[in-house]
Amino acid sequence: MFPDKCSITEQGKPCVNPPEFVVSITVETEEYMVGVTCGxxxxxxxxxxxxxxxxxxxxxxxxxxxxxxxxxxxxxxxxEEDFIQLDTKNFKN
Numbered sequence: 032m033f034p035d036k037c038s039i040t041e042q043g044k045p046c047v048n049p050p051e052f053v054v055s056i057t058v059e060t061e062e063y064m065v066g067v068t069c070g071x072x073x074x075x076x077x078x079x080x081x082x083x084x085x086x087x088x089x090x091x092x093x094x095x096x097x098x099x100x101x102x103x104x105x106x107x108x109x110x111e112e113d114f115i116q117l118d119t120k121n122f123k124n
Contacts (some may be wrong), residue, residue, distance in 0.1 A: 033099070037069040039076065046072060050099055056080065058092035065089065067099070 033053075036047035050067035054076055057063075068076045073096060083089040 032068055034058060037072055038066040039068060039072040048072075052096040052098055053078070055095045056084075056090055057095055057096065058090045062095070063092075069095075079112045 033050055035049060037048045037050055038054075039046045046069060048069035048071060051070045052068050052069055052073060053064055054066045055062050055064050065080065066076065077094055077096075080089060080094050084091045
């Protein structure tokens with residue numbers, strides 16, 4: 032499950048944009064998710080991660096941005112008309 036908003040806060044105000052990218056750092060064969068961001072803040076996040084890497088606060092490695100695809104749905108529920116009755120007498124084992 033991902034947050035419904037970008038992880039960035041600017042001037043004390045959280046970004047209200049939906050996330051467009053999963054931000055990760057790949058070190059050798061391991062990949063670590065470090066947050067989500069919108070397209071507007073992608074460069075800011077990249078710069079901040081590089082600063083944190085220089086300060087040894089996050090692992091040094093390749094910063095990656097994987098696109099997210101938004102999916103929306105109504106609550107899933109079953110009504111009586113959604114169910115079918117199977118006649119098991121006609122099935123052979």
